Amino acid sequence: MKHSLHNELEPDSIAARDLAHVLHPTTNLADLHRDGPVVHERAKGVYLWDNHGKQYIEGMAGLWCTALGYGEEELAKTAAEQLRKLSYSQLFAAKTHEPSVLLAEKLKEMVPFDAGRVYFGLSGSDANDTQVKLMWYYHNLIGRPERKKIISRRGGFHGVTVAAGSLTGLPPFHKHFDLPIANVLHTDSPFYYREAREGETEDEFTTRLANNLDDLINAEGPETIAAFIAEPVMGAGGVVVPPEGYFAKIQEVLRRHRVFFIDDEVVCGFGRTGNPFGAETFGIEATTMSVAKALSSAYLPISATLIPDFMYEPFIEASREVGVFGHGFTYTGHPVCAAVALRNLELMEEREIFQHVARVGETFQARLRSFEDHPLVGNVRGVGLIGAIEMVADKETKAQFPASAGVGAYCLNRALEHGLILRNLGDAMAFCPPLIIDDNQIDELFGKFEQALAETLDYVSRL
Numbered sequence: 336m337k338h339s340l341h342n343e344l345e346p347d348s349i350a351a352r353d354l355a356h357v358l359h360p361t362t363n364l365a366d367l368h369r370d371g372p373v374v375h376e377r378a379k380g381v382y383l384w385d386n387h388g389k390q391y392i393e394g395m396a397g398l399w400c401t402a403l404g405y406g407e408e409e410l411a412k413t414a415a416e417q418l419r420k421l422s423y424s425q426l427f428a429a430k431t432h433e434p435s436v437l438l439a440e441k442l443k444e445m446v447p448f449d450a451g452r453v454y455f456g457l458s459g460s461d462a463n464d465t466q467v468k469l470m471w472y473y474h475n476l477i478g479r480p481e482r483k484k485i486i487s488r489r490g491g492f493h494g495v496t497v498a499a500g501s502l503t504g505l506p507p508f509h510k511h512f513d514l515p516i517a518n519v520l521h522t523d524s525p526f527y528y529r530e531a532r533e534g535e536t537e538d539e540f541t542t543r544l545a546n547n548l549d550d551l552i553n554a555e556g557p558e559t560i561a562a563f564i565a566e567p568v569m570g571a572g573g574v575v576v577p578p579e580g581y582f583a584k585i586q587e588v589l590r591r592h593r594v595f596f597i598d599d600e601v602v603c604g605f606g607r608t609g610n611p612f613g614a615e616t617f618g619i620e621a622t623t624m625s626v627a628k629a630l631s632s633a634y635l636p637i638s639a640t641l642i643p644d645f646m647y648e649p650f651i652e653a654s655r656e657v658g659v660f661g662h663g664f665t666y667t668g669h670p671v672c673a674a675v676a677l678r679n680l681e682l683m684e685e686r687e688i689f690q691h692v693a694r695v696g697e698t699f700q701a702r703l704r705s706f707e708d709h710p711l712v713g714n715v716r717g718v719g720l721i722g723a724i725e726m727v728a729d730k731e732t733k734a735q736f737p738a739s740a741g742v743g744a745y746c747l748n749r750a751l752e753h754g755l756i757l758r759n760l761g762d763a764m765a766f767c768p769p770l771i772i773d774d775n776q777i778d779e780l781f782g783k784f785e786q787a788l789a790e791t792l793d794y795v796s797r798l
């Protein structure tokens with residue numbers, strides 16, 4: 336059933352050697368050993384080519400990250416110049432350099448909340464690990480050591496490191512890993528299509544979720560809760576767009592109990608939802624923020640944890656006591672990553688990428704919604720340039736296909752065969768193209784998907 340290219344592997348091929356040596360992240364390893372990997376070789380704009388010369392249109396921006404697309408000369412040039420000028424420098428022990436300072440300034444200017452300090456990391460996971468550590472550190476320093484618990488949501492994705500993996504609310508990231516750790520709680524997912532009760536309106540649903548959050552906080556003791564973390568749109572959890580009014584009600588509860596809001600903008604940040612940040616699309620009032628992915632359009636790894644000055648201030652006094660602010664990576668503020676990220680953000684502004692997303696997002700959402708009447712499609716959701724089409728066994732009852740039928744994986748492979756890269760989150764097909772995609776390419780993308788979906792319908796009729 337899989338991509339035909341995978342079946343015969345030359346012993347000396349990259350694919351065969353991959354199978355012998357590489358441990359693949361977030362992969363069904365049993366399927367990988369049966370079917371082999373796809374080998375990407377080069378990419379330009381919204382297109383990639385594999386090692387057989389086959390062309391694909393990028394429907395997932397890599398892993399929700401290649402915002403400006405591939406092969407952007409300006410960013411290659413910036414990286415090369417910075418590599419020659421200052422290939423490495425640290426931010427430890429009172430050192431600094433221009434790229435990190437300029438990027439910190441730029442980020443503070445862009446984000447829709449009163450950010451005071453910017454801490455640089457290399458991934459969304461470490462940004463969220465840093466969030467947890469800083470929440471603990473801050474509350475210890477201000478004499479509130481009991482305020483330690485972080486509330487996340489079932490279905491949320493915040494990374495895979497020990498703390499961030501605990502915040503993630505998806506079972507495969509916990510099972511056999513001894514996660515979640517202590518002090519992490521999970522509340523409801525705002526996934527109306529799957530989680531609403533029979534006959535429940537969106538308004539009733541969001542009120543119930545806010546009440547459940549309130550009950551959870553009261554049961555645990557409000558004085559023990561440090562923060563709530565959420566993605567504006569859940570990405571890896573199925574592209575879940577919250578119903579109207581959800582965040583307003585949640586934030587009313589958080590404010591009442593003085594619980595901070597950690598806004599995980601790792602996927603939504605930098606234009607994805609049609610505004611610079613998801614917080615703007617959904618009225619989120621962040622206390623702190625995590626960004627990564629589109630921050631550098633994935634040209635180099637970099638993330639940032641932004642915190643307000645009132646959290647930072649006690650850190651200074653603590654250094655007098657402890658001797659050092661004891662958190663930092665060798666590559667915190669790597670000058671080449673920072674220079675590339677800064678140029679990436681400048682290019683987004685020069686090319687009016689956020690305005691472009693607001694415009695083409697309408698075409699994209701209209702095409703997405705045109706699949707609503709398809710017999711296999713139970714739910715279509717999305718905003719800006721992100722969306723999902725969920726396939727179901729029964730549109731009326733929303734019954735799912737058995738996981739063993741592998742319907743999402745089948746559709747994914749048919750799309751691949753037609754030269755379209757997507758991701759299946761169960762039987763929901765996720766769409767998240769580079770932000771530079773134009774109307775014609777959106778047409779091409781959905782044209783290929785239409786064929787894949789027709790073939791998937793044929794497949795399920797034979798189950």
Ligand SMILES: Cc1ncc(COP(=O)(O)O)c(C=O)c1O
Nearest residue numbers: 458459460492493494570601602
């Ligand atoms: C919302 C969100 N937060 C955090 C992460 C973790 O980022 P990384 O994979 O760079 O560690 C991801 C990754 O997909 C994400 O989607």
